[in-house]
Structure formats: structure tokens, C-alpha cells
Amino acid sequence: MQKRKEMTVNKTKIARLILGDQLNSNHTWFETVQENVTYIMMEVRTETDYAIHHIQKVVGFFAAMRFFAETLRINNHNVIYLELNHKDNKQSFGANLEVLLSNGNFTHFEYQQPDEYRLDKILETFATQITIPTKVYDTEHFFTTRNxxxxxxxxxxxxxxxxxxxxxxxxxxxxxxxxxxxxxxxxxxxxxxxxxxxxxxxxxxxxxxxDVSDIVEMIFKTDCKTIGTIEAKQFLxxxxxxxxxxxxxxxxxxxxxxxxxxxxxxxxxxxxxxxxxxxxxxxxxxxxxxxxxxxxxxxxxxxxxxxxxxxxxxxxxxxxxxxxxxxxxxxxxMPEYNSLNYFNHQEKLPDWFWTGNTKMNCLKDSIKQSLHYAYAHHIQRLMITGSFALLAGTHPDEVDAWYLGIYIDALDWVEITNTRGMSQFADGGIVGTKPYVSSASYIDKMSNYCGSCYYNKAKKVGDKACPFNSLYWNFYDKHEDKLAKNPRIGMMYKVWQRMKPEDKEALLQQADYYLKNINNL
Structure with missing residues (x-):
């Protein structure tokens, strides 16, 4: 008599976490629909609150995440999605996952490599604390591996x-x-x-x-602190x-x-x-x-x-x-990069970095544009806002927090190397071969800002002298011990050394006055 085959049931139940910056519909995860796989996505306060973000950034992430989750559902994938104001949302990845994995009787946990060091460590730690097996996948996005x-x-x-x-x-x-x-x-x-x-x-x-008015309303109701403006029915x-x-x-x-x-x-x-x-x-x-x-x-x-x-x-x-x-x-x-401060700068960002209310036309335009659109292009970031922050002796932590918050495309892995490295030279030259600072001449060369500015681009000292001019020379004077031997800027020190003592003193006094009255520039 032929032996009857026993029917086997696959009891494997897999939970896969998708982070807000992992919306890759072409990932191999999604090539086939698997009944035993559930995708988990969540909006949590640990992500909205670790920096003060532009409202368009928070909304952009949530809108894209929700659209992605709905697309997965339409394609018959199992999805659990926790919105920010969901009654069961415990507002962190670890706390939510602990409940979801337990309640769903999942036997395996999987996630894609986070691009951010902070999240990488959070998920690594979480994986050691749960009793079910964990598997980590590549995001299948970049041209290169991490290492x-x-x-x-x-x-x-x-x-x-x-x-x-x-x-x-x-x-x-x-x-x-x-x-x-x-x-x-x-x-x-x-x-x-x-x-x-x-x-x-x-x-x-x-x-x-x-139309993202529902998300904007939720953000306001949950008292999520943001900066900038948004057109809720015409999100661009x-x-x-x-x-x-x-x-x-x-x-x-x-x-x-x-x-x-x-x-x-x-x-x-x-x-x-x-x-x-x-x-x-x-x-x-x-x-x-x-x-x-x-x-x-x-x-x-x-x-x-x-x-x-x-x-x-x-x-x-x-x-x-x-x-x-x-x-x-x-x-x-990383993580050492996160604390580099080559010049030992300690100052706070000027108050008008959060409003754009300054008489310097280049900074006013770049900052107000950033507040309105959550965007500025790379030269505005490097040679206007970044250059001024460096000339003003701003602590790199302050600059990092501003850039990370205000720009819709700012994620830690790309923001900190551009800001702390390229813009602020806080890494001492790992990324950039020289500090990227300028006087008014460069700004005038590359822009149409100076012609209508309150300050005079041609004046270095005196009433309405462009602050970039004296702050530029003050920066080089202050950091001569660290920069004089840099071959890319040695010429500037030769110019500085050839100046008359009284002219140098006037520039330094002008810079000192501006630095002491920086919130009124």
C-alpha cells in the first residue's frame, strides 16, 4: 500500500522592517509576494525629534512612506503601518517592534542596512535583544559598499x-x-x-x-516641533x-x-x-x-x-x-567624525539663521529660500551659509543641526561629511583640501546678490562694509598656526603679511565689532 504523504505547513513567519529612507520598489524583497512575509513601516517621534526638521522634510518622508506602503498593499504584500498618531504607537523602532514581533508570532526578523550610524547601532542592539533570528540585507541602492x-x-x-x-x-x-x-x-x-x-x-x-493637508494637520496636533513653511494642498x-x-x-x-x-x-x-x-x-x-x-x-x-x-x-x-x-x-x-572640531569653534549660530532676517542680501536670500522650499543648492550651502558660519567661529554641532534640519535631502550620512567636513573644515582636511571661505569678491563673482545689498561689497572697513571682507581676514589671522603651511592658501598669507600694520588692525577691529554684534547684521 502506498504511503500517504503528509501535508507540510510552512510555519516560518518573517517580519521585515522598512525605514523611511528605504523606499526602493525595485529591491529584490518585492520581486515575489510571500504570504509568510509582513512588511513593517512606522512614523516615530525618535525620528521627528532628534533634530528640529523642516516641516516639508517631515511631511515629505511621511507622504512618501504612506504612498509606498499603499503600493505594497495594492501589490498584495502584507503591510503593518503605524502612523505617528496611532494609539498603539510607542514612538520608537525598538518599542514598536518588540510588541509587533510578539503579537504577530513572528519567527524571523529582517531589515536592510541603515544608512545612518545611529540607526545602525539601534537595530544592531535590538537584534541582540530578541530571541528570534535576524538577517540583514543590502539596500541595493549605491554604486559602492559601505567599506x-x-x-x-x-x-x-x-x-x-x-x-x-x-x-x-x-x-x-x-x-x-x-x-x-x-x-x-x-x-x-x-x-x-x-x-x-x-x-x-x-x-x-x-x-x-x-495634497498633504492630512499629514500637516497630524503634525500640528501631535505638537511635533518643526521649522519652515509649507503649502499643504500644493506640496511641491x-x-x-x-x-x-x-x-x-x-x-x-x-x-x-x-x-x-x-x-x-x-x-x-x-x-x-x-x-x-x-x-x-x-x-x-x-x-x-x-x-x-x-x-x-x-x-x-x-x-x-x-x-x-x-x-x-x-x-x-x-x-x-x-x-x-x-x-x-x-x-x-564614524562615530569619531561626529565630534571633530579642528578649529575648536564654540559660538552659536546667529539668531537670523532661523528667520533670514539679516541685511546681508546673500544670506537673507539663501536662508529665506531654505525656509520656504527646504532647499538650497550646493554653492549656497557651501559658500554662503556655510562660509559665514565658519567665519563666525560657529561650533560644528550648531551647523550640523541646522543643515540636518532645514534641508529636505539632509540625512546624516551625507549631511555631516558635507557640513562638518567640506563646509566647516572641522575634520582638519579629511574631505576638503582647504577651508572654503570667501570675501565679498567671490560672492559677487558667482551671484547677483551684491548689487542690491545693504552692505558695500567693495568696503573692507567702515560703515556698511561687507561683513564677509573683514571676517575673512580675521579667520586667516586667527588660524594662521593651523593653515599657513597649507599649499592651497599660502598665497593668502603672503597677501596678509604684506599689509600695513594699521590696515590689518582696522580689519581685525571691524571683524571684532561684527562678531560682537552678529545678531544685528
Whole structure:
């Protein structure tokens, strides 16, 4: 007699955590629907409250997360989603997971590698405290692994981004002709530093009209502290993959032809210029850097007569060079990087960093734009707000908190290396080869701010002298012991040393006056 086969039941029950910056619909997790897998997403106060965030940042994350969760449900995946005001929300990952794993009788817990050191440690610790097996997956997003940069520079004293960028081009065969760059030249940065002509009108930016009033109302009702403004019924940022792809198409067709040329330009009342504004979507993984890069290359290949190569190369370098490089530095140097303060700066940010109410036109425009749009491009961040904070001797913790909070695309892994490293030189030169500070001359060269400013760009001392001028020389004088031997700025010290003693004294006195009255500038 034939033996009857026993029916077996799979009792494995898997809980998979998805963080708010892991909205990658192309991840292998989602290739098949598995009845025994449940995806867990949550809005928690530990994430809204660890910094004072721009309201558009909090709303952008929650709106994108909710859309992603609903898409998973539509595709028949099991989803548990805790909104911020849910009665059972214990407001932290660990506390919520403990209850959900227990109540759901889950036998396995899985999550993707967090991009933030803080969250990485939280989930590592949580995994050691539960009794069920844990498995960690790659996010399948970046061109590099966490440790790839560290391995690449092993034994080297300097971490040159250009070297890393070229290696990434070779490894991933991007803009390459065999082992050589497509055009014979690696970097076109020198062609990408033009000021926007006064009569030039940039393309109007693509924005969206997402109604997020329910999320805004919830944030106000839960007393979640935020900064900035928002149009609740016309939220302008993409909140799903479809909108992100629309924005990418708009960028490559309408903006890429002039992106490189004017990528460093600044002008009042033009907040977007020719920038892609895809960083928020990329950083929460609604789109991959590979997709963005190859879409831009495809457009250039189709229209080489309208998209000059320097426009494309500058954009590609930002993504496969700078973005991957900053992430690599982050994982190589954390957690020590979080406390570096090379100049021992101790001051607080001026009060007007939170309002934009300053008479300095460049700072007023950059800050008010940031409060209104949760966005400013890289030169506004580096050479306006960042440069001033450095000249003012601001503690890097203060600067980090401001940048992390005010920008919709600011996540710790990319913010801290750009701010504490590139902008504030608090790492002593790990990221940047020199401090990025300037007098009014650079700001005037790259922007249209100075012409209508209360302060006089040409004056170094006296009534209405531009504060950047005296603060610039004060900075170099104060830190001569640490900077004089830097080959990239040695020329500035020669200029300083050639000045008459009375002129130097006047500059230092002017700077001292401005620093003592910084909240009134």
C-alpha cells in the first residue's frame, strides 16, 4: 500500500522592517509576494525629534512612506503601518517592534542596512535583544559598499575624491572608452563656474501639487516641533516613484543642457535654476543613482548637439563621485567624525539663521529660500551659509543641526561629511583640501546678490562694509598656526603679511565689532 504523504505547513513567519529612507520598489524583497512575509513601516517621534526638521522634510518622508506602503498593499504584500498618531504607537523602532514581533508570532526578523550610524547601532542592539533570528540585507541602492572607499584608500594619507571618482568611472564603465575617459579628459569642473547673466531667465522648475493637508494637520496636533513653511494642498516635492521619474525626465530635457555651466551660479528669486532637485528622491531611494546617471547619459547620446559634454560630466561627477565618496568617508570615520572640531569653534549660530532676517542680501536670500522650499543648492550651502558660519567661529554641532534640519535631502550620512567636513573644515582636511571661505569678491563673482545689498561689497572697513571682507581676514589671522603651511592658501598669507600694520588692525577691529554684534547684521 502506498504511503500517504503528509501535508507540510510552512510555519516560518518573517517580519521585515522598512525605514523611511528605504523606499526602493525595485529591491529584490518585492520581486515575489510571500504570504509568510509582513512588511513593517512606522512614523516615530525618535525620528521627528532628534533634530528640529523642516516641516516639508517631515511631511515629505511621511507622504512618501504612506504612498509606498499603499503600493505594497495594492501589490498584495502584507503591510503593518503605524502612523505617528496611532494609539498603539510607542514612538520608537525598538518599542514598536518588540510588541509587533510578539503579537504577530513572528519567527524571523529582517531589515536592510541603515544608512545612518545611529540607526545602525539601534537595530544592531535590538537584534541582540530578541530571541528570534535576524538577517540583514543590502539596500541595493549605491554604486559602492559601505567599506569600499576605506579599502580603496587603505594605507593612503589623503582621500582624494578625484581618484575615487575615476575609479568609479572605470569600475562601472561610465563615460569610458576602454580604460580611458570618453573624451580623453576626466573632469570638466573648470568649465562649470559661470555666473548667471542678468538678463538670463532660467527654466521654470517642475513642481508638484500633492495634497498633504492630512499629514500637516497630524503634525500640528501631535505638537511635533518643526521649522519652515509649507503649502499643504500644493506640496511641491515628489512623493512617489512616478513623480520622481517625471522630475528626472524634466531635468534631462529642460535643465541638463545648461546644468554644468551654471551649477555654481546664484541669483535672487531663482531657487531651482538648472539643478535636478533629485537628491530627496535618491536619498529615500525612490530612484537609484544608476538610473539617474544612465538616463542623463542616454539623453546626451541622443542630443549631443544641445547637451555639451561638460554639462553631463559635472552632473555624473556629483552622483558617482561626490555622493558615493561622502558616504564612504562617513562609514570609514564614524562615530569619531561626529565630534571633530579642528578649529575648536564654540559660538552659536546667529539668531537670523532661523528667520533670514539679516541685511546681508546673500544670506537673507539663501536662508529665506531654505525656509520656504527646504532647499538650497550646493554653492549656497557651501559658500554662503556655510562660509559665514565658519567665519563666525560657529561650533560644528550648531551647523550640523541646522543643515540636518532645514534641508529636505539632509540625512546624516551625507549631511555631516558635507557640513562638518567640506563646509566647516572641522575634520582638519579629511574631505576638503582647504577651508572654503570667501570675501565679498567671490560672492559677487558667482551671484547677483551684491548689487542690491545693504552692505558695500567693495568696503573692507567702515560703515556698511561687507561683513564677509573683514571676517575673512580675521579667520586667516586667527588660524594662521593651523593653515599657513597649507599649499592651497599660502598665497593668502603672503597677501596678509604684506599689509600695513594699521590696515590689518582696522580689519581685525571691524571683524571684532561684527562678531560682537552678529545678531544685528
Amino acid at each position: 569600499e572607499l576605506g579599502t580603496f584608500f587603505e594605507g593612503k594619507k589623503m582621500y582624494l575624491m578625484e581618484s575615487f571618482y575615476r575609479a568609479m568611472r572605470k569600475k562601472h564603465d561610465i563615460l569610458m572608452d576602454g580604460t580611458n575617459p570618453t573624451t580623453g579628459q576626466w573632469n570638466y569642473d573648470a568649465d562649470n563656474r559661470k555666473k548667471l547673466p542678468k538678463d538670463h531667465k532660467p527654466t521654470a522648475p517642475m513642481v508638484f501639487n500633492n 516635492w515628489p512623493i512617489n516613484r512616478e513623480q520622481t521619474l517625471e522630475l528626472l525626465d524634466f531635468f534631462v530635457t529642460e535643465c541638463l543642457p545648461l546644468f554644468g555651466t551654471y551649477q555654481d551660479a546664484m541669483t535672487p528669486n531663482e531657487w531651482s535654476l538648472y539643478h535636478s532637485r533629485l537628491s530627496f528622491s535618491m536619498n529615500i531611494k525612490m530612484i537609484s543613482p544608476s538610473e539617474v546617471v544612465h538616463r542623463a547619459i542616454k539623453e546626451w547620446e541622443k542630443h549631443p548637439e544641445t547637451i555639451e559634454y561638460n554639462q553631463l560630466e559635472g552632473f555624473v561627477r556629483q552622483i558617482i563621485g561626490w555622493r558615493e565618496y561622502m558616504r564612504g568617508i562617513y562609514w570609514l570615520k
